[in-house]
Amino acid sequence: xxxxxxxxxxxxxxxxxxxxxxxxxxxxxxxxxxxxxxxxxxxxxxxxxxxxxxxxxxxxxxxxxxxxxxxxxxxxxxxxxxxxxxxxxxxxxxxxxxxxxxxxxxxxxxxxxxxxxxxxxxxxxxxxxxxxxxxxxxxxxxxxxxxxxxxxxxxxxxxxxxxxxxxxxxxxxxxxxxxxxxxxxxxxxxxxxxxxxxxxxxxxxxxxxxxxxxxxxxxxxxxxxxxxxxxxxxxxxxxxxxxxxxxxxxxxxxxxxxxxxxxxxxxxxxxxxxxxxxxxxxxxxxxxxxxxxxxxxxxxxxxxxxxxxxxxxxxxxxxxxxxxxxxxxxxxxxxxxxxxxxxxxxxxxxxxxxxxxxxxxxxxxxxxxxxxxxxxxxxxxxxxxxxxxxxxxxxxxxxxxxxxxxxxxxxxxxxxxxxxxxxxxxxxxxxxxxxxxxxxxxxxxxxxxxxxxxxxxxxxxxxxxxxxxxxxxxxxxxxxxxxxxxxxxxxxxxxxxxxxxxxxxxxxxxxxxxxxxxxxxxxxxxxxxxxxxxxxxxxxxxxxxxxxxxxxxxxxxxxxxxxxxxxxxxxxxxxxxxxxxxxxxxxxxxxxxxxxxxxxxxxxxxxxxxxxxxxxxxxxxxxxxxxxxxxxxxxxxxx
Amino acid sequence: xxxxxxxxxxxxxxxxxxxxxxxxxxxxxxxxxxxxxxxxxxxxxxxxxxxxxxxxxxxxxxxxxxxxxxxxxxxxxxxxxxxxxxxxxxxxxxxxxxxxxxxxxxxxxxxxxxxxxxxxxxxxxxxxxxxxxxxxxxxxxxxxxxxxxxxxxxxxxxxxxxxxxxxxxxxxxxxxxxxxxxxxxxxxxxxxxxxxxxxxxxxxxxxxxxxxxxxxxxxxxxxxxxxxxxxxxxxxxxxxxxxxxxxxxxx
Numbered sequence: 001x002x003x004x005x006x007x008x009x010x011x012x013x014x015x016x017x018x019x020x021x022x023x024x025x026x027x028x029x030x031x032x033x034x035x036x037x038x039x040x041x042x043x044x045x046x047x048x049x050x051x052x053x054x055x056x057x058x059x060x061x062x063x064x065x066x067x068x069x070x071x072x073x074x075x076x077x078x079x080x081x082x083x084x085x086x087x088x089x090x091x092x093x094x095x096x097x098x099x100x101x102x103x104x105x106x107x108x109x110x111x112x113x114x115x116x117x118x119x120x121x122x123x124x125x126x127x128x129x130x131x132x133x134x135x136x137x138x139x140x141x142x143x144x145x146x147x148x149x150x151x152x153x154x155x156x157x158x159x160x161x162x163x164x165x166x167x168x169x170x171x172x173x174x175x176x177x178x179x180x181x182x183x184x185x186x187x188x189x190x191x192x193x194x195x196x197x198x199x200x201x202x203x204x205x206x207x208x209x210x211x212x213x214x215x216x217x218x219x220x221x222x223x224x225x226x227x228x229x230x231x232x233x234x235x236x237x238x239x240x241x242x243x244x245x246x247x248x249x250x251x252x253x254x255x256x257x258x259x260x261x262x263x264x265x266x267x268x269x270x271x272x273x274x275x276x277x278x279x280x281x282x283x284x285x286x287x288x289x290x291x292x293x294x295x296x297x298x299x300x301x302x303x304x305x306x307x308x309x310x311x312x313x314x315x316x317x318x319x320x321x322x323x324x325x326x327x328x329x330x331x332x333x334x335x336x337x338x339x340x341x342x343x344x345x346x347x348x349x350x351x352x353x354x355x356x357x358x359x360x361x362x363x364x365x366x367x368x369x370x371x372x373x374x375x376x377x378x379x380x381x382x383x384x385x386x387x388x389x390x391x392x393x394x395x396x397x398x399x400x401x402x403x404x405x406x407x408x409x410x411x412x413x414x415x416x417x418x419x420x421x422x423x424x425x426x427x428x429x430x431x432x433x434x435x436x437x438x439x440x441x442x443x444x445x446x447x448x449x450x451x452x453x454x455x456x457x458x459x460x461x462x463x464x465x466x467x468x469x470x471x472x473x474x475x476x477x478x479x480x481x482x483x484x485x486x487x488x489x490x491x492x493x494x495x496x497x498x499x500x501x502x503x504x505x506x507x508x509x510x511x512x513x514x515x516x517x518x519x520x521x522x523x524x525x526x527x528x529x530x531x532x533x534x535x536x537x538x539x540x541x542x543x544x545x546x547x548x549x550x551x552x553x554x555x556x557x558x559x560x561x562x563x564x565x566x567x568x569x570x571x572x573x574x575x576x577x578x579x580x581x582x583x584x585x586x587x588x589x590x591x592x593x594x595x596x597x598x599x600x601x602x603x604x605x606x607x608x609x610x611x612x613x614x615x616x617x618x619x620x621x622x623x624x625x626x627x628x629x630x631x632x633x634x635x636x637x638x639x
Numbered sequence: 640x641x642x643x644x645x646x647x648x649x650x651x652x653x654x655x656x657x658x659x660x661x662x663x664x665x666x667x668x669x670x671x672x673x674x675x676x677x678x679x680x681x682x683x684x685x686x687x688x689x690x691x692x693x694x695x696x697x698x699x700x701x702x703x704x705x706x707x708x709x710x711x712x713x714x715x716x717x718x719x720x721x722x723x724x725x726x727x728x729x730x731x732x733x734x735x736x737x738x739x740x741x742x743x744x745x746x747x748x749x750x751x752x753x754x755x756x757x758x759x760x761x762x763x764x765x766x767x768x769x770x771x772x773x774x775x776x777x778x779x780x781x782x783x784x785x786x787x788x789x790x791x792x793x794x795x796x797x798x799x800x801x802x803x804x805x806x807x808x809x810x811x812x813x814x815x816x817x818x819x820x821x822x823x824x825x826x827x828x829x830x831x832x833x834x835x836x837x838x839x840x841x842x843x844x845x846x847x848x849x850x851x852x853x854x855x856x857x858x859x860x861x862x863x864x865x866x867x868x869x870x871x872x873x874x875x876x877x878x879x880x881x882x883x884x885x886x887x888x889x890x
Contacts, residue, residue, distance in 0.1 A: 052773040071702040130776035134793040141783025173768035240696040280698040
């Protein structure tokens with residue numbers, strides 16, 4: 001049994017990262033150009049890491065499945081990016097940001113990692129501003145802030161409702177600069193299908209060129225995965241429809257442990273499911289909850305138009321249940337509260353699966369112009385998609401699969417259990433525990449890519465300066481390429497009747513119903529069997545037309561869906577193991593009297609790191625105990 | 640509702656393409672245009688035919704992947720919307736809908752409706768950035784930026800790089816795209832230091848890649864799904880001539 005070593009540095013919390021940096025091994029500039037690094041994924045984490053590593057003098061190769069890095073799904077983050085600048089003078093500090101994240105994550109994250117994420121947050125803002133990211137400003141010319149769910153300070157920097165786009169484009173511009181200078185080579189339109197391990201170290205990847213269909217080998221001294229989350233496992237989610245888990249899953253199958261796979265954040269404010277054809281759930285930024293009030297009618301039978309329902313007949317259920325935080329409760333709490341109302345029959349809209357998000361009071365108080373300045377583009381988006389005008393009537397919203405706190409297990413240096421394989425951004429499990437607070441994902445991605453990985457990967461590469469360039473002729477490459485080619489061949493040969501997408505929809509349904517916002521023992525067990533059955537059916541009845549040697553989008557989909565089956569089972573297995581509720585993981589068997597998540601710290605205060613042991617056999621659970629030296633574990637209360 | 644689709648099919652970059660007609664009998668007005676294509680593709684795949692290749696990803700109008708030329712308009716007839724935000728309710732029952740890829744020499748067709756738009760990235764690589772090394776930035780609030788400038792820079796920076804401006808232009812000009820980036824940095828103090836070099840390099844790269852000159856017909860502005868203003872082009876021209884006339888070094 002492999003021992004998990006999180007390699008947390010000794011010393012007081014606030015000094016750990018400084019101590020680490022001061023003692024990490026360095027690579028001499030002359031040696032850096034002899035070392036190759038592969039970065040997979042070009043969102044905020046991947047782009048910022050690749051740009052920084054290129055700038056340091058390493059040879060960097062970057063891979064993405066899109067035609068250009070700028071399209072990675074970080075682009076869709078709306079609300080903002082947190083930092084502990086305390087520009088609002090409301091008592092914010094690195095410690096408070098750390099504390100809010102630990103508490104928001106329901107005490108299931110590592111203190112040292114979270115503290116470091118908070119610690120580097122300010123530098124990320126400075127970096128992005130210097131790159132020309134046009135964050136919102138006050139009339140005096142200083143940066144503006146707003147508040148976000150789950151906290152009591154205003155520490156969120158934003159660019160209207162398109163912060164992710166602006167931050168990503170900032171990171172991408174840095175990447176372009178390194179491409180210009182010849183330090184980074186771009187490999188766009190590639191799906192990374194396997195990780196190549198030589199003598200126990202990650203030394204390369206096998207990728208499919210999505211235009212020619214050619215299987216390519218790429219070697220390096222270290223591999224960084226910045227491949228994002230796996231929320232598309234629900235089929236309908238707020239993610240880009242091509243987002244996938246394939247590279248991370250390949251890493252898992254090659255020996256990287258998967259941390260807390262069942263921890264998935266269901267975002268409370270998405271557009272509801274409107275029809276059976278829908279391919280996507282569009283997010284409505286959480287920032288809307290700053291001014292919007294969420295309600296349902298007090299009477300189940302009240303079918304009046306929302307504008308005709310008077311105040312006294314409305315149930316502002318978040319304000320009622322959580323007076324201290326009101327509409328700004330953390331996402332998991334907000335999502336469950338919406339589900340609770342809808343399950344009880346108070347939901348609105350044709351399906352009964354939505355609640356109102358109302359701006360009437362805010363418009364009356366601040367004026368339409370002020371609301372338009374803050375949320376104009378979101379209101380237009382809503383109007384365009386639904387045909388209803390949120391200035392005139394309340395929005396209808398419902399929770400949707402959004403962010404995966406789970407991901408590849410990494411140590412303090414962001415290295416997975418495979419030596420030389422790193423995971424950053426959403427693809428790792430590390431900073432958000434069982435629930436992520438709003439605007440902390442951009443913060444983590446930029447922090448990982450700009451300020452953390454460059455130090456930790458250098459510490460690893462310092463031991464590699466005598467390793468010559470890795471050759472792609474190595475047997476391990478041959479074996480990986482063969483595995484990939486055989487699998488593709490197998491998919492093409494099934495020649496069944498159903499599309500990959502139809503399987504994806506069905507899988508998504510199973511996961512949403514049994515491993516979504518609420519889980520229980522019987523449901524999870526049932527879902528496990530259903531996923532197994534569906535996978536069998538997939539391999540008997542999927543139809544992938546065309547060949548592997550051409551641009552073949554059906555093949556791309558089929559490969560991604562095929563990987564989701566295994567991941568779905570792993571999520572369910574993890575959900576079964578964790579019999580407590582914590583954060584977004586809500587086990588119905590474990591709740592408080594008022595229906596809140598009830599943690600069982602004595603038994604479950606650990607990170608579940610799962611080890612792959614073969615397709616036919618059960619994964620092995622390794623527990624990383626979570627030790628809290630700086631915060632006291634409390635029942636998370638937002639009342 | 641029913642619609643008749645005439646879709647450009649071209650198996651690869653070198654093959655000769657042609658329009659193929661597909662009749663769709665049960666389209667819901669609530670479907671997005673891409674969901675309608677998903678359903679066409681589902682039917683094609685079940686018959687063992689190759690589906691229509693088209694690009695898409697976020698399906699919320701921000702990644703810039705999708706881009707179809709629909710009935711003569713980039714991203715279709717709806718203003719200020721990407722193809723993924725186009726809904727079937729804007730079409731009439733029984734309407735014929737012609738779907739083509741972006742047509743521009745710098746954007747060669749890869750397959751069906753997918754074109755290669757990396758020429759846009761090549762222009763950004765030629766200076767579409769501020770040269771600041773990681774960790775060298777000063778405390779943000781030491782540089783103040785007026786709200787007006789920050790907001791205007793933001794309005795230029797929201798470009799999603801979809802290429803509709805190029806597709807809309809009879810000269811296949813990329814000037815709206817390039818000028819949006821040039822403007823963003825020209826408006827902010829952070830971008831000033833390299834402004835002269837940047838505009839000259841980016842314009843030179845744009846010309847080299849085969850994009851045409853501005854036609855002054857405003858088609859790009861009319862078709863831009865993000866509302867990028869043509870005043871950016873005027874600003875870029877000013878920046879360009881300022882650099883040529885007053886620059887210490889011509890790039």
